[in-house]
Amino acid sequence: MRKTKQKELIEEEVKKLDSFFTAEELFKRVNQKDKKIGIATVYRFLRNLKKKEKLHSYLCNRKTVYSKEENNHCHFVCQKCGEIKHFDVKSLDFLKIKESICHFQIDVHGTCKKCLKK
Numbered sequence: 001m002r003k004t005k006q007k008e009l010i011e012e013e014v015k016k017l018d019s020f021f022t023a024e025e026l027f028k029r030v031n032q033k034d035k036k037i038g039i040a041t042v043y044r045f046l047r048n049l050k051k052k053e054k055l056h057s058y059l060c061n062r063k064t065v066y067s068k069e070e071n072n073h074c075h076f077v078c079q080k081c082g083e084i085k086h087f088d089v090k091s092l093d094f095l096k097i098k099e100s101i102c103h104f105q106i107d108v109h110g111t112c113k114k115c116l117k118k
């Protein structure tokens with residue numbers, strides 16, 4: 001019985017998050033409401049959502065970030081100062097692949113505007 005309640009609580013918190021979030025961020029929010037919920041429970045919950053394709057995960061700054069709706073996660077990484085900027089790619093139609101795309105991640109490396117001015 002308690003397990004279901006914990007799940008509901010985590011579900012509620014996921015609904016409130018609207019952009020990208022990490023497991024730790026979610027755990028902090030959930031833990032404030034119920035101290036008995038451990039981070040392992042949060043990870044298990046996220047894994048399950050991913051299996052159901054209700055959640056998508058990306059690698060951001062060596063951390064796994066999750067998102068409910070975004071279908072992509074794109075970075076511009078400055079090779080000089082290491083700054084990461086996020087940008088949006090609407091579709092991968094230009095790739096002309098026939099597979100059905102769930103979500104994607106693109107990492108572009110270069111020199112940011114600030115570093116170009118130096």
Ligand SMILES: [Zn+2]
Pocket residue numbers: 059060061073074075086
């Ligand atoms: Zn990112």
Ligand SMILES: [Zn+2]
Pocket residue numbers: 078079080081082083111112113114115
């Ligand atoms: Zn830079």
